Amino acid sequence: MSAGFQAVQWNAAKIRYDAILLGLVALYIGGFIAVAAALSPPADVAGWIDLRLKAFGSCAFLMLSAVLAIGPLARLNPRFLPLLYNRRHLGVATFLVALAHAGFMVEWYILESDIANLAGELTSWADYLNFPAGFPFKTLGLIALLCMLVMAATSHDYWLAFLTPPLWKAIHMGIYLGYGAAALHIALGAMQSNRHPLIPILLFALFGAVTLLHILAARKAAAQDAGDAAQDGWLQVGAAGDIPDGRARIVAPAGGERxxxxRDGNIVAAVSNLCAHQNGPVGEGRVVDGCITCPWHGYEYRVEDGCAPPPFTEKLATYRLRLRDGWLEVQTTPLPPGTPASLMLP
Amino acid sequence: MKRAHRAAHRKLWPLLGLVVGAGLLLALILRPPPEGAAATDGGFTVLETLR
Known part of the structure; x- marks a missing residue:
């Protein structure tokens, strides 16, 4: 969290994450080029550019698959939450690798003195019916790159605050379209010109795995979203003692937000499950030193009123609680963010 | 994520999986035969037909 603008709020965890990421990218690209060049040495400069194209292109698709797998993995199993912490750095790095891939393609056209034909290739409308081998697959790569550019350009917390988390999230869901375009770009490009069986195997495995993870995570979320019927505006939570100390029980009124x-000792408090930072699931976090801590990026809110501790200014909407016949109930109408509404248990 | 995002996500991925999955499958099934095989069938290569 930050009380003022900072380009990147570096800390040890982010430096470690980025160092590992850069190391893995360098290892993959270096390894790919070394092995491919040893097996079939490029004959000329164009051959070397082609090799770099393949290395960076396959690396970008692998990275994009990883970016898209992290979200559902973290929703299905909290052990993957540490990967989510710095996911935006991985996303920006993916865009840069994809941009380098596009740059090598332009370099190849310049070398072949064929750059004028590149635009012609993309606008040969009749070729779009020439499926699969003649399809201008570069257009699909361009769509994927543009999607990644929008994500990378708006990835900073500044844009998150400016656009508001719901709009920011809606824009960033556009990467799903970019991923589909990238998969088809490979299928209609590399898979048509290169008969190596690893290309379709890896493409189908990666796209299939990412799709399956998203469908499973969506199914889990749907079950949680089913919600319970409220009576006179109050929703039953359960016995207060059943909520583990320092943890939360997440409830949802039918059709409403979670x-x-x-419970923090003998204090119970109800807050919106949407973190003010990125709408992360605060209810999956825990109470640390009297503050609810979001599991995504560690944003903190006081249990008693949902306000971030000074100097921070973020606030969560709170909800009234009551005990009725020993059962804890929460009012489904939110109070203004930052309103004290905790309840002391007897 | 808000409820609306989750609802959109829930509808989007099966659709994306289906459309892109079908595209991938068709691209694999319909891809032209290897250069050698085409050369024996008509006397010119696949690359030549694309040009």
Whole structure:
């Protein structure tokens, strides 16, 4: 969290994450070029450019698959949450690798003195019916690159705050379209010109795995979203003692947003399950030193009123709680963000 | 994620999987035969037909 603008809020975890990421990217690209060049040495400069194209292109697709797998993995199993912490750095790095891939393609056309034909290739409308081998697959790569550019350009917290988390998230869901375009770009490009069986195997495995993870995570979320019927505006949470100390029970009124009911010792408090930073699931976090801590990026809110501790200014909507016949109930109408509404248990 | 994002996500991925998956499958099934095989069938290569 930040009380003022900072380009990147570097910390040890982010430096370690980025160092590992850069190391893996360098290892993959270096390894790919070394092995491919040893097996079949490029004959000329164009051959070397082609090799770099393949190395960076396959690396970008692998990275994009990883970016898209992290979200559902973290929703299905909290052990993957540390990967989510710095996912935006991985996304920006993916865009840069994809941009380098596109740059090598332009370099190849310049070398072949064929750059004028590149635009012609993309606008030969009749070729779009020439499926699969003659399809201008570069257009699909361009669509994927543009999607990644929008994501990378708006990845900073500044844009997150400016656009508001719901709009920011809606824009960033556009990467799903970019991923589909990237998969088809490979299928209609590399898979048509190169008969190596690893290309379709890896393409189908990666796209299939990412799709399956998203469908499984969506199914889990749907079950949680089913919600319970509220009576007179109050929703039953359960016995207060059943909520583990320092943790929350997440409830949802039918058709409404989720509410996280935390217990911190003998204090219970209900807050919106949407973190003010990126709408992460605060209810899956825990109470640390009297503050609810979001599992995504560690944003903190006081249990008693949902306000971030000074000097920070983020606030969560709170909800009234009551005990009725020993059962904890939460009012489904939110209070203004930052309103004290915790309840002391007897 | 808000409920609306989750609802969109829930509808989007099966559709994306289906459309892109079908595209990948067709691209694999319909891809032209290897250069050698085409050369024996008509006397010119696949690359030549593309040009």
């Amino acid at each position: 509410i996280a009911v935390f």
